Amino acid sequence: MTVGLMVTCINDALFPDTGKAVVTLLRRLGVDVAFPSAQTCCGQPMVNTGYLDEAVPLLRNHLDAFAGYEAIVAPSGSCAGSVRHQHRIVAERSGDPGLVHAVEAAPPVHELSEYLVDVLGVTDVGAYFPHRVTYHPTCHSLRMLGVGDRPLSLLRAVRGIRLEELPGADECCGFGGTFAMKNAETSIAMGNDKARHVRSTGAEVLVAGDNSCLMHVGGLLSRQRSGVRVMHLAEVLAQTEPVVHSVTSAGSAPTREPAVGSGAPTEGGPR
Amino acid sequence: MTATFVGMPAFPTAAKAALADTQLRRNLAHATGTIRTKRAGVVGEVDDWEELRLAGAAIKDRVLRHLPYYLEQLETSLQAAGATVHWARDAAEANAIVVGIAQQHDAREIVKVKSMATAEIGLNEACEAAGIDAWETDLAELIVQLGDDLPSHILVPAVHRNRAEIREIFLREMGTAGRAAPEGLTDEPAELAAAARAHLREKFLRAKVAVSGANFAVAETGTLTVVESEGNGRMCLTLPEVLVSVVGIEKILPTWDDLEVFLQLLPRSSTGERMNPYTSTWSGVTPGDGPQEVHVVLLDNGRTNVLADEVGRQALRCIRCSACLNVCPVYERTGGHAYGSVYPGPIGAILTPMLRGVGHDKQTDSLPYASSLCGACFEVCPVRIDIPEVLVHLRAEVVDAHKAAPGLPSVQDMAMKAASWTLSSSGRIGAAEKVSGLGGRLINKLGGHAAPGGAPMLGALPGPAAAWAGSRDVPVPAEESFRAWWERTDGGRAETGDGPGVNGHGTNGVGDR
Amino acid sequence: MNAREEILGRARQALGDVTVADPATDVPVTRPAPATGPATPAQVDLFAERVADYRAVVERPTVLTAADAVLAAVTGASSGTRRILVPPGFPDALVPVDDRVEIIRDGPTVTTAELDTCDGVLSTAAIGIAETGTIVLDHGEGQGRRAATLVPDLHVCVVRVDQVVAGVPEAVAALDPSRPQTWISGPSATSDIELDRVEGVHGPRTLHVLLVGPA
Numbered sequence: 001m002t003v004g005l006m007v008t009c010i011n012d013a014l015f016p017d018t019g020k021a022v023v024t025l026l027r028r029l030g031v032d033v034a035f036p037s038a039q040t041c042c043g044q045p046m047v048n049t050g051y052l053d054e055a056v057p058l059l060r061n062h063l064d065a066f067a068g069y070e071a072i073v074a075p076s077g078s079c080a081g082s083v084r085h086q087h088r089i090v091a092e093r094s095g096d097p098g099l100v101h102a103v104e105a106a107p108p109v110h111e112l113s114e115y116l117v118d119v120l121g122v123t124d125v126g127a128y129f130p131h132r133v134t135y136h137p138t139c140h141s142l143r144m145l146g147v148g149d150r151p152l153s154l155l156r157a158v159r160g161i162r163l164e165e166l167p168g169a170d171e172c173c174g175f176g177g178t179f180a181m182k183n184a185e186t187s188i189a190m191g192n193d194k195a196r197h198v199r200s201t202g203a204e205v206l207v208a209g210d211n212s213c214l215m216h217v218g219g220l221l222s223r224q225r226s227g228v229r230v231m232h233l234a235e236v237l238a239q240t241e242p243v244v245h246s247v248t249s250a251g252s253a254p255t256r257e258p259a260v261g262s263g264a265p266t267e268g269g270p271r
Numbered sequence: 272m273t274a275t276f277v278g279m280p281a282f283p284t285a286a287k288a289a290l291a292d293t294q295l296r297r298n299l300a301h302a303t304g305t306i307r308t309k310r311a312g313v314v315g316e317v318d319d320w321e322e323l324r325l326a327g328a329a330i331k332d333r334v335l336r337h338l339p340y341y342l343e344q345l346e347t348s349l350q351a352a353g354a355t356v357h358w359a360r361d362a363a364e365a366n367a368i369v370v371g372i373a374q375q376h377d378a379r380e381i382v383k384v385k386s387m388a389t390a391e392i393g394l395n396e397a398c399e400a401a402g403i404d405a406w407e408t409d410l411a412e413l414i415v416q417l418g419d420d421l422p423s424h425i426l427v428p429a430v431h432r433n434r435a436e437i438r439e440i441f442l443r444e445m446g447t448a449g450r451a452a453p454e455g456l457t458d459e460p461a462e463l464a465a466a467a468r469a470h471l472r473e474k475f476l477r478a479k480v481a482v483s484g485a486n487f488a489v490a491e492t493g494t495l496t497v498v499e500s501e502g503n504g505r506m507c508l509t510l511p512e513v514l515v516s517v518v519g520i521e522k523i524l525p526t527w528d529d530l531e532v533f534l535q536l537l538p539r540s541s542t543g544e545r546m547n548p549y550t551s552t553w554s555g556v557t558p559g560d561g562p563q564e565v566h567v568v569l570l571d572n573g574r575t576n577v578l579a580d581e582v583g584r585q586a587l588r589c590i591r592c593s594a595c596l597n598v599c600p601v602y603e604r605t606g607g608h609a610y611g612s613v614y615p616g617p618i619g620a621i622l623t624p625m626l627r628g629v630g631h632d633k634q635t636d637s638l639p640y641a642s643s644l645c646g647a648c649f650e651v652c653p654v655r656i657d658i659p660e661v662l663v664h665l666r667a668e669v670v671d672a673h674k675a676a677p678g679l680p681s682v683q684d685m686a687m688k689a690a691s692w693t694l695s696s697s698g699r700i701g702a703a704e705k706v707s708g709l710g711g712r713l714i715n716k717l718g719g720h721a722a723p724g725g726a727p728m729l730g731a732l733p734g735p736a737a738a739w740a741g742s743r744d745v746p747v748p749a750e751e752s753f754r755a756w757w758e759r760t761d762g763g764r765a766e767t768g769d770g771p772g773v774n775g776h777g778t779n780g781v782g783d784r
Numbered sequence: 785m786n787a788r789e790e791i792l793g794r795a796r797q798a799l800g801d802v803t804v805a806d807p808a809t810d811v812p813v814t815r816p817a818p819a820t821g822p823a824t825p826a827q828v829d830l831f832a833e834r835v836a837d838y839r840a841v842v843e844r845p846t847v848l849t850a851a852d853a854v855l856a857a858v859t860g861a862s863s864g865t866r867r868i869l870v871p872p873g874f875p876d877a878l879v880p881v882d883d884r885v886e887i888i889r890d891g892p893t894v895t896t897a898e899l900d901t902c903d904g905v906l907s908t909a910a911i912g913i914a915e916t917g918t919i920v921l922d923h924g925e926g927q928g929r930r931a932a933t934l935v936p937d938l939h940v941c942v943v944r945v946d947q948v949v950a951g952v953p954e955a956v957a958a959l960d961p962s963r964p965q966t967w968i969s970g971p972s973a974t975s976d977i978e979l980d981r982v983e984g985v986h987g988p989r990t991l992h993v994l995l996v997g998p999a
Contacts, residue, residue, distance in 0.1 A: 180739065326815055339796050501973065531953040
């Protein structure tokens with residue numbers, strides 16, 4: 001079956017590698033992935049700021065772009081949640097019964113971990129990632145979608161990974177879309193607490209299912225020179241064990257490098 | 272006693288001040304963390320918690336959707352039980368009724384049991400203006416009143432104060448309001464509570480008039496209910512000759528049996544106890560027991576505005592348990608004062624704008640934005656108020672009110688319009704990304720500072736981006752958008768190697784934000 | 785227009801979207817029927833356990849030892865004479881007769897100020913709730929007017945085992961809404977200072993529950 005990849009506007013412009021990782025991962029699992037090129041943005045930034053009328057053209061565009069697909073996969077709990085919960089509200093407010101009907105008839109949208117676990121029925125996606133990782137469940141995936149421990153069960157099955165429990169995991173990181181700008185001080189206070197918890201785990205990599213939240217926490221971790229990097233869940237799951245062992249710098253034992261080289265969480269990676 | 276929320280700055284400004292107060296942050300984090308844990312424990316031991324929540328929401332919805340019917344039924348039941356029923360359209364009318372009753376009895380003072388409704392209408396200030404002392408008797412409210420302070424939490428109004436501050440307030444102020452605090456008072460909570468007991472006991476014994484709110488008002492039986500811990504409620508409800516209860520019109524439950532749902536939901540959600548120490552129920556006058564003159568003031572004060580909002584109406588289900596405050600990451604860091612209203616936290620952020628109306632003042636209009644929409648409040652709400660849904664709805668109301676106002680559109684209005692135009696077409700977004708990608712390439716060449724892993728990150732920035740970049744590094748736009756990559760490589764198939772992401776990860780390294 | 789008519793009018797106008805006239809049909813509420821019959825021995829044990837959780841004193845005398853338990857509860861560790869208030873209808877067999885105890889019989893002539901001079905009060909109860917460790921007074925015979933069990937600093941409450949019900953739904957179903965009620969779960973308490981629980985602010989600082997079983 002062909003699924004439509006809803007890459008999301010933020011990933012499209014800022015984090016294209018997440019989209020590429022989803023493509024790699026899904027193809028590896030035998031899924032035919034298409035990228036409906038007419039897609040833009042689900043409209044969540046407008047809706048959450050109170051501009052519901054301005055979201056209507058985006059909604060129409062989304063519906064047109066994904067019409068005819070069996071299912072939609074999105075590497076974002078927040079954007080999947082917006083399509084699932086906000087599109088109906090926007091459509092109803094628009095007063096256009098045709099739009100309401102189109103929302104009802106739209107293909108189901110799955111957040112990536114939901115698609116893997118519920119639709120494909122896999123938790124072991126054949127990934128290899130020999131690093132110390134901690135996972136932050138983003139609010140919209142946790143509470144709006146209810147993905148539960150699907151992402152964690154996917155991560156637990158990754159070979160070589162060392163998963164550290166994140167204290168206060170279910171507390172919001174403070175991103176919240178325009179909240180991060182409108183209430184920047186509060187947002188940063190929340191993010192700093194999240195960053196502190198992340199650092200307390202000793203993890204090298206913070207993983208989450210939403211790049212928006214990672215952009216916020218990662219921006220703080222970066223400013224703090226913490227040495228902790230952030231990765232989207234898709235990017236971890238896309239990595240596989242190398243076929244050929246490589247040898248690292250002189251004197252040290254041979255180690256395995258992940259096949260997707262640029263994902264290695266080392267200081268000063270390739271640029 | 273003169274402290275007031277009127278004229279408070281908008282949330283972001285007030286929050287900034289609160290965030291700078293490290294003592295406040297510590298007090299809040301300790302308090303909310305403690306109650307959160309207690310609540311989770313006692314909620315976890317109830318097998319049918321979800322069924323209780325559903326029933327609680329349904330019972331309240333039934334009342335709200337048929338409010339005129341239940342109000343008339345309540346009035347009839349109360350009158351049959353010997354109570355006098357008054358109706359108040361707004362705060363001024365409610366205050367005039369209460370002050371009038373006190374004056375009829377030549378009362379120079381009244382004792383009060385903590386009530387959000389009387390705080391909302393500013394009853395203490397109205398009494399003061401009429402030359403009547405209104406004494407708060409809840410320990411926390413006493414701390415707030417003696418400290419000439421404002422409440423910052425629904426359940427524990429003095430949550431922002433620690434024991435040392437409370438001791439100072441008691442030593443300094445108790446003597447001016449009645450019995451002084453004992454010399455040598457320490458900051459042990461038990462000693463502070465004993466000082467409050469002695470200070471208030473003489474007031475309870477001599478007061479002729481008491482004022483209360485009500486947690487619930489049963490329409491069928493005319494039964495009012497007050498749920499409390501300290502016994503100050505029982506003192507007020509039983510010792511004075513005259514009792515006046517100010518009851519919001521949304522406080523109704525249809526039948527006596529409905530109390531079983533709420534007496535399970537409320538204590539566990541509120542103080543995190545299986546049951547609060549004292550619950551009092553009474554229907555009008557009981558001969559030979561308690562006040563022989565009983566008044567009930569049914570208060571609108573904006574509630575019918577809330578009722579008229581089909582999305583926001585659910586906020587009137589609120590039973591003031593404060594569970595949403597204790598789980599709110601915003602409240603935990605800013606405290607209640609930043610909300611500029613007697614109703615702080617997530618519920619305040621929706622209730623206050625609906626009670627007051629949006630589009631009139633900046634402070635009120637800032638409240639629906641005082642949330643990251645994390646949804647923790649909805650999860651714990653015992654009556655399932657979808658606070659995030661109402662927040663988003665009210666943001667739209669705020670935007671609409673400003674659009675309708677005469678004058679130039681705001682920067683935000685124009686930005687959202689422009690974004691809507693750009694983002695509604697893939698052609699336009701592609702063009703925009705080419706420009707930002709160009710910027711990305713330029714910035715990479717100029718060398719923004721490298722995040723771990725080597726990804727480009729920008730430091731402090733001027734202009735509108737400063738709000739973001741004050742403390743957070745900014746990701747540089749990718750040189751090639753996903754869309755452009757897909758087009759160029761036919762979805763990765765035309766790329767060398769065996770798929771996307773192997774050799775073609777571009778320059779914006781995986782995972783570096 | 786008077787306030788009553790105006791508020792009712794505003795409410796009617798606000799509810800233009802509600803088209804079903806019958807509240808029960810419009811918003812159905814389903815709740816399971818409360819359990820009937822006496823509490824099980826396990827539930828009675830739970831009641832005792834949960835009352836004690838609130839840091840109340842709980843003892844389980846039999847009908848034969850109840851009077852001694854009442855005496856011990858009111859005298860406690862104190863050495864002087866204790867003024868103990870006894871409400872009308874409290875079982876005579878349980879009223880202490882002892883020179884360390886001065887009995888004050890409550891009645892219409894006893895003022896609030898006099899209540900304040902009492903060290904303790906005895907009462908029976910209407911119901912005990914196992915799940916929450918709550919005793920409910922409906923202020924009938926032996927339970928006193930509401931102020932009687934409030935003003936003195938010690939409350940000794942006698943609950944019979946057969947008065948215990950399983951949970952809150954059972955209690956609500958069994959109680960009479962036309963009577964004033966006081967639901968008591970442990971002694972007066974506050975957590976207003978740094979969330980530290982302190983027993984005793986305005987109500988009795990000591991709650992002593994005697995859960996009386998058959999001989």
